[in-house]
Amino acid sequence: MAENRVVSNSAMVVIGGSTGSIDVLLNLLPALRSPLPFALVIVLHRKSTSDTSLADLFALKTSLPLHDVEDKDVILPGHIYLAPADYHLLIEHDGTFSLDDSEKINYSRPSIDVTFESAADVYGPALTGILLSGANADGTAGLKAIQQAGGLTIVQRPDTAQVAYMPQQAILNTRPDYVLDVVGMVRLLER
Amino acid sequence: MIEEEEVTLLLSDLLELYGYDFTQYARASIKRRVNRLLTLDKFPSFAELRYRVRNDADYLKRFVEELTVNVTEMFRDPSFYRALRKEVLPALTAKPFIRVWHAGCSTGEEVFSMAILLKEANLLHKSLLYATDLNPEVLEVARKGIFALAPMRQYSENYVLSGGTADFSSYYTAQYDYVKFNEELTRKMVFSTHNLVSDRSFNEFDLILCRNVLIYFDKTLQDRVLTLFDESLGMLSFLGLGSKETLRFSSIRQKYKQVGSEKIWRKIE
Ligand SMILES: C[S@@+](CC[C@H](N)C(=O)[O-])C[C@H]1O[C@@H](n2cnc3c(N)ncnc32)[C@H](O)[C@@H]1O
Numbered sequence: 001m002a003e004n005r006v007v008s009n010s011a012m013v014v015i016g017g018s019t020g021s022i023d024v025l026l027n028l029l030p031a032l033r034s035p036l037p038f039a040l041v042i043v044l045h046r047k048s049t050s051d052t053s054l055a056d057l058f059a060l061k062t063s064l065p066l067h068d069v070e071d072k073d074v075i076l077p078g079h080i081y082l083a084p085a086d087y088h089l090l091i092e093h094d095g096t097f098s099l100d101d102s103e104k105i106n107y108s109r110p111s112i113d114v115t116f117e118s119a120a121d122v123y124g125p126a127l128t129g130i131l132l133s134g135a136n137a138d139g140t141a142g143l144k145a146i147q148q149a150g151g152l153t154i155v156q157r158p159d160t161a162q163v164a165y166m167p168q169q170a171i172l173n174t175r176p177d178y179v180l181d182v183v184g185m186v187r188l189l190e191r
Numbered sequence: 192m193i194e195e196e197e198v199t200l201l202l203s204d205l206l207e208l209y210g211y212d213f214t215q216y217a218r219a220s221i222k223r224r225v226n227r228l229l230t231l232d233k234f235p236s237f238a239e240l241r242y243r244v245r246n247d248a249d250y251l252k253r254f255v256e257e258l259t260v261n262v263t264e265m266f267r268d269p270s271f272y273r274a275l276r277k278e279v280l281p282a283l284t285a286k287p288f289i290r291v292w293h294a295g296c297s298t299g300e301e302v303f304s305m306a307i308l309l310k311e312a313n314l315l316h317k318s319l320l321y322a323t324d325l326n327p328e329v330l331e332v333a334r335k336g337i338f339a340l341a342p343m344r345q346y347s348e349n350y351v352l353s354g355g356t357a358d359f360s361s362y363y364t365a366q367y368d369y370v371k372f373n374e375e376l377t378r379k380m381v382f383s384t385h386n387l388v389s390d391r392s393f394n395e396f397d398l399i400l401c402r403n404v405l406i407y408f409d410k411t412l413q414d415r416v417l418t419l420f421d422e423s424l425g426m427l428s429f430l431g432l433g434s435k436e437t438l439r440f441s442s443i444r445q446k447y448k449q450v451g452s453e454k455i456w457r458k459i460e
Contacts, residue, residue, distance in 0.1 A: 100406065
């Protein structure tokens with residue numbers, strides 16, 4: 001456990017979620033203070049058609065600049081980035097995003113593991129990974145990679161998740177630094 | 192997981208020994224591809240993978256094929272095809288002859304979709320579709336015009352969403368688990384290998400589609416390839432990219448005007 005580590009020291013925070021995670025984000029986003037000291041990347045499993053509507057939904061909950069990522073977009077602190085439907089989202093060493101439409105991983109594209117692993121590669125200890133509600137094992141391998149690279153890992157408390165499976169898998173297979181409910185996450189992000 | 196330097200080593204082997212240049216591909220993605228092959232083909236270490244690539248010609252072929260991503264579908268992003276129907280084809284109607292280039296066509300689903308659009312706009316008889324890819328295997332599939340039956344249902348839905356009103360299944364005959372597209376469509380297609388990294392422009396086109404290929408390149412290579420396209424497009428011709436690709440970072444952007452909200456640009460200078 002890394003009780004004294006704070007999220008605000010990270011250069012990037014990546015949040016991954018599946019079924020039941022949109023509600024959590026709708027609660028988290030308004031709690032983010034401006035200016036945000038890190039870049040926030042959100043990777044959700046979603047239907048390929050719902051692209052813009054999800055960005056619109058989140059935009060109602062934050063005044064921070066929010067983007068649906070396009071290939072080679074530059075990553076800036078203070079901005080929120082949404083992984084587009086149907087592409088894996090990767091991070092390059094030059095601080096840009098790249099997209100990839102290769103095979104689904106864990107039945108998912110975007111896959112949370114892919115973004116977590118790629119971000120861990122680039123940001124190492126300057127990365128925080130947060131895994132939310134979902135009915136899929138995606139994210140566990142990614143959290144492991146973040147931890148191995150020295151980053152901070154946070155998992156939603158399974159009994160507070162709409163679908164407990166995804167956070168449960170992560171807790172069974174990794175040792176997250178924090179296991180928190182939404183209020184706990186908000187508090188940690190504010191610190 | 193292999194290290195950054197190991198990827199660099201492998202890519203310079205490919206270039207020096209075989210002339211395949213992947214050095215300007217988007218690094219994060221290529222690294223994932225290499226890691227995937229390391230696991231898939233059960234190499235105990237990076238050194239063994241490297242040895243195999245350097246010394247086994249058969250394996251090299253597989254390696255290069257698997258390094259690139261060939262995922263594709265018919266009428267992918269139906270709204271893009273709808274815009275082609277509504278905004279692009281009407282502007283080409285008056286031409287005596289229409290040349291289309293599909294750069295990075297993979298197994299050809301995009302080319303067959305385009306041929307159907309042209310047919311429905313009554314333009315196919317005076318069109319030629321040049322379809323190129325780096326990988327000869329995928330071109331072999333495309334050339335045959337035979338595809339799995341299973342995804343046809345979804346393609347048919349995409350087709351309708353793109354504004355198609357005919358019976359989609361009238362474009363092919365089904366046999367067992369496969370469908371063969373009508374000769375009428377294939378007759379207008381020319382397939383050939385072409386490497387966007389090292390080969391030149393080979394004609395002037397009215398429309399170039401290069402979708403979901405540039406995402407695999409770094410910014411410098413993207414810009415070079417877009418310049419190649421620019422040299423291959425006549426005035427008022429069109430360029431179509433993948434749904435998350437953009438001209439925004441490229442030096443040719445001033446000469447182009449985006450058509451509506453889809454990833455289609457028209458050369459205006
Ligand atoms: C993901 S597929 C895209 C297929 C189709 N255009 C679509 O959007 O559905 C990418 C294709 O680009 C090809 N490709 C990759 N590098 C290339 C290069 N240097 N020159 C030509 N084709 C290349 C790959 O072989 C692959 O078939």
